[in-house]
Amino acid sequence: MKLDPGATEPGYIRNFCIIAHIDHGKSTLADRMLQLTGVVDPRQMRAQYLDRMDIERERGITIKSQAVRMPWTVKEGEQAGYQAVLNMIDTPGHVDFTYEVSRSLAACEGAILLVDAAQGIEAQTLANLYLALENNLKIIPVLNKIDLPAAQPEKYAEELAHLIGCEPEDCLRVSGKTGMGVEHLLDEVVRQMTPPVGDAAAPARAMIFDSVYDVYRGVITYIRVIDGHITARDRIKMMSTGAVHELLEIGVSSPEPQKHPGLGVGEVGYLITGVKDVRQSRVGDTVTLNSRPATEALGGYKDPKPMVFSGLYPLDGSDYPELREALDKLKLNDASLVYEPETSAALGFGFRCGFLGLLHLEIIQERLEREFGLDLIATAPNVVYKVTTDDGQEIVVTNPSEYPTGKVASVSEPVARVTVLAPNDYVGAIMELCQSRRGVLQGMDYLSADRVELRYLLPLGEIIFDFFDQLKSRTKGYASLDYEPSGEQVADLVKVDILLQGEPVDAFSAIVHKDKAYTYGVSMTSKLQKLIPRQQFEVPIQAAIGSRVIARENIRAIRKDVLAKCYGGDITRKRKLLEKQKEGKKRMKMVGRVEVPQEAFIAALSTSDAPDKSAGKK
Known part of the structure; x- marks a missing residue:
């Protein structure tokens, strides 16, 4: 059965993704698949080829799912010689990026469940497996890293078989590092997974499962075609907004973008419309043709609910418009990011952002600083009460x-x-x-x-x-x-305010459990006492619940030696000079404001000294 390059016969297509716990070898296995199918030139091959962002390569984690189209000819068994088209999606493993995984699963018919043969089943393995079962996907259990000396494939094959309800011998054994068993795995993907099902004669419907912003080409939208056919130069319509766009390019990722005459039932590819507005291409939306629109939209995705909130403020107040624009662009790449403008008396204008977890917050902050050249302060994370x-x-x-x-x-x-x-x-x-x-x-x-x-x-x-x-x-x-x-x-929760000179500083306030309020107050006041420079007058730093002060530290005043010129002489003269100094300080205290340097905010709100802060920020 030879596959014609222009054909889009769904029977030849297999859409699958790789799901696993962090560090169980998804990206390395994807590398071997790219090499075996020959879609990447050996000279251009590098480790973790699909991890495009610098931050992914440095941390060794996958943050964004990546879709790749690969040709494969079955090597053994009854179907030897059968030519198939594999659409593979490499997914993240960290709990904060479960939303990325759930979107990828909706574009597939099957999933490779990967388990490290040296570590066994872990928490995220179970979570991703349940997600795949909810989507009625065909699961192929695979034990990876069997080349490791510490590997125990027999033991973990039994665990995996018990979990899925198959036989231990059904668990395939591969090594993403050496490539052992990967050919057999690709054959099994073709054999076990069902081709996509859809109505080729119906009006076109395609699900947007991801989109990225390109500086030169605008919004690149990744789609999975469910029904019908989309060709280059069609006018497409977004069903949620009704917006109509001219298609400039349609193609597939293999793994670099390649133009294609069109996409049919079950195919995964990308669309470029030249749209620059990031809100025009919403993940989960249905794409149809303007000339023959579909009447019913596809199911879409559940909107992710932010779990953790933190304020992001530019160090330089004039960078506020740049921060707004940067968040708009990141929102396109990351549909789970939520933000709204807010102001702080201490930090000026910024945004209150919602994240799926602390790693998500860290990654977004780092991407804003790297990709858009911004200097930011993030306030302490807290949840919604x-x-x-x-x-x-x-x-x-x-x-x-x-x-x-x-x-x-x-x-x-x-x-x-x-x-x-x-x-x-x-x-x-x-x-x-x-x-x-x-x-x-x-x-x-x-x-x-x-x-x-x-x-x-x-x-x-x-x-x-x-x-x-x-x-x-x-x-x-x-x-x-x-x-x-x-x-x-x-x-039993209370709000702890931090007061400087009797005035609350909103950036340092926190909602904590009553039992931990005192610990939080003591740690924050002692930290600020070290960070805020001494003033001309004494500054009290207090932690208070309502009007009740629970902790206090003092920053002693800088004292000028006014008696330096008075050697000898009458004691009343010295007393008079000291009283005069005291009066001046009292007057200064009445009109003076405590200047808190930016470094103090960054140090006090930084999460690096976790043991100190585990008492609060809840």
């Missing part, structure tokens, strides 16, 4: 400065279902950590003789800050973590 006042009014608080000043009846905080997988030697350490973070044990299962799964209900505010670091250090790096939001609960 719902505050009910005594008169029954409900207020949503994404920023401590929005916390109501009157009587509060109750405060609700978001909670998350947490899954921790670890060797059973560390159960005690994990339980101790979760209980210290107000966790409630929901259940515990042994996956095998030496691996245990613990399920906890934990306040999200307790997880986002340094929970993962603490978990890794207490389990010598063996534990893995996954969490997902699970409603809200009423908690």
